[in-house]
Amino acid sequence: MTIKGKRKYSFGPALLSAAAIAALAISTQAYSAENEIEVVHQWTAAGEAAAMKVLKDAVDAQGLTWVDSPIAGAGGKNMTQALQARFAAGNPPAASQMQGQFVLEYAQAGSLGDLSPIAEKEGWEKLVAPALLDYMKVEGKIVAVPLNQRRENMLWINKKVLDQFGGKVPESWDEFLALAEKIKAGGIIPLALGGDDWQEGEIWTNILIGQGGVDFYKKAVMATDRAAIKSDTMIKVFDTFRKVLAYADPNRAGTDWAIETGKVIKGEAAMQFQGDWANGEFAAVNMKPGVDYLCAAAPGHGHTYVFLTDFFGMFRQPNPEAQRKQDILAEAAMSIEVQENLNLKGGSIPARLDVPRDRFNDCSKQAFADREQGMKDGTLIPSFVENHALPRDVRAPYMDIITQFANTPDMTPQQAVDKLIEGLDSI
CATH class of the missing domain: 3.40.190.10 (Periplasmic binding protein-like II)
Structure with a gap:
C-alpha cells in the first residue's frame, strides 16, 4: 500500500519550527522529575478513559508515575494545537497519542525517538498488520507504538x-x-x-x-x-x-x-x-x-x-533516564495484556495480531475476521x-x-x- 504521507515535509509554524526542534533537544522538561512520565492524549469519553487507565496502571506498576494530560474536543484538533504550542515553547511531553500522518510528520522532522532496539527484541514488525508499518517505520527506524487498529x-x-x-x-x-x-x-x-x-x-x-x-x-x-x-x-x-x-x-x-x-x-x-x-x-x-x-x-x-490507529510517539530525549522511562511505556503499550484489556474497554481490536479473541464481544470478533480478510484481498x-x-x-x-x-x-x-x-x- 502506498501512503501519500511518505514524503519529506517543510515545516512552518503550523506544526514545528527548526527552533522548536532545537529547543526539544536541549530543554530540561518538567516531566523529567524522578519516576514521572507525562502522556498527552485525547481519550476522555467513558470507554476511552477506561481504556487509557489500563495502560496507566500497567506503567504505574513498573514503578513510574503516569502524569496524565488529557485534552478533549474537536476530534483531536485541540490536542494537536496544544501539542504544537508545547513544542513552540520547548516543552513537549514524554509521549503523545497521535494519528498516522502526525507520526510521519514528527518523525521526518527528527522529533521522535528511535524505538528500534525494543521493537527488534520483541519482534514488533511480525506482530502487527503490515499496513501499520507504513506509519510505525520511518527511514528504517521504528518510531511509534500502535495501541489498536480501529x-x-x-x-x-x-x-x-x-x-x-x-x-x-x-x-x-x-x-x-x-x-x-x-x-x-x-x-x-x-x-x-x-x-x-x-x-x-x-x-x-x-x-x-x-x-x-x-x-x-x-x-x-x-x-x-x-x-x-x-x-x-x-x-x-x-x-x-x-x-x-x-x-x-x-x-x-x-x-x-x-x-x-x-x-x-x-x-x-x-x-x-x-x-x-x-x-x-x-x-x-x-x-x-x-x-x-x-x-x-x-x-x-x-x-x-x-482503519485508523492510535499511536504513541515518544519525543526524542537527550537524557538516558528519560529514554528509559519512554521504553517502559512503549513495552507496556505493546504487551499482550495491555493490548487485550485496553481494547476490551475501548471497543476496538488490538494492533497485535496474536492477542486472544475469546473475551471480545461479537462486534469486535467481526472486526477481527474482517481485518484478516482485508489483509488478504486489499480491503483493509x-x-x-x-x-x-x-x-x-x-x-x-x-x-x-x-x-x-x-x-x-x-x-x-x-x-x-x-x-x-x-x-x-x-x-
Whole structure:
C-alpha cells in the first residue's frame, strides 16, 4: 500500500519550527522529575478513559508515575494545537497519542525517538498488520507504538428502536434511507450526528465506498484521481450525502460524538455512523451487542475495513533516564495484556495480531475476521478523515468541501465536485 504521507515535509509554524526542534533537544522538561512520565492524549469519553487507565496502571506498576494530560474536543484538533504550542515553547511531553500522518510528520522532522532496539527484541514488525508499518517505520527506524487498529466504517443501531419499526439492518443506502424515513415519521431521530467536520467526513466516506467500492476510494481519495472525482459516481455520492443528512439530529451543531452515541444508547436516536470507539461507550453502560444494540459495517461495505490507529510517539530525549522511562511505556503499550484489556474497554481490536479473541464481544470478533480478510484481498484501507491515507495538506480540500456541502443546503453536487477539484489543484 502506498501512503501519500511518505514524503519529506517543510515545516512552518503550523506544526514545528527548526527552533522548536532545537529547543526539544536541549530543554530540561518538567516531566523529567524522578519516576514521572507525562502522556498527552485525547481519550476522555467513558470507554476511552477506561481504556487509557489500563495502560496507566500497567506503567504505574513498573514503578513510574503516569502524569496524565488529557485534552478533549474537536476530534483531536485541540490536542494537536496544544501539542504544537508545547513544542513552540520547548516543552513537549514524554509521549503523545497521535494519528498516522502526525507520526510521519514528527518523525521526518527528527522529533521522535528511535524505538528500534525494543521493537527488534520483541519482534514488533511480525506482530502487527503490515499496513501499520507504513506509519510505525520511518527511514528504517521504528518510531511509534500502535495501541489498536480501529475500524471507522461502522453503523450502530439501538435494537429496541429498530424492532419498534420492524426494520432490519440496512445493507444498501436505499434501504438506509427508507428505514430512516419510517423512524422519522415515528418521532425518533433517525441519525445521531454531531457537529464536527470529521463526523460529516466519515459519513461521506461511508457513502463513497458503499456506492463506489474500495477501488473507487483508492482512486478518488487516495490517488486524488481527477477523472474519478469528476465522475457520475462522485455526483451520486454527494447527492446521497445530502439525502442522508436530512435525517440527522437537527440539534447537532457543536455536539460531541459521544453525546450523540448517548442518544442512541437512550433510544432518543436510532442509528449512528461512528468508528468502533462507540462500541466502548455501549460497553461502559453494560449494553450487549445483539441484545441492546446492533453493529454492522456501513451499507454496501461488506467486510471492507477502513482503519485508523492510535499511536504513541515518544519525543526524542537527550537524557538516558528519560529514554528509559519512554521504553517502559512503549513495552507496556505493546504487551499482550495491555493490548487485550485496553481494547476490551475501548471497543476496538488490538494492533497485535496474536492477542486472544475469546473475551471480545461479537462486534469486535467481526472486526477481527474482517481485518484478516482485508489483509488478504486489499480491503483493509486507511482512513483519510482520521489522518492516515493523505497528508494533511491534501486532506484539507476534501474536508473543507464536505463540511461546506453539509452546511450549505443550496450547494449542488456538481458545485461540490468543482470546488474539490479547484482545492486540490491549488495545492
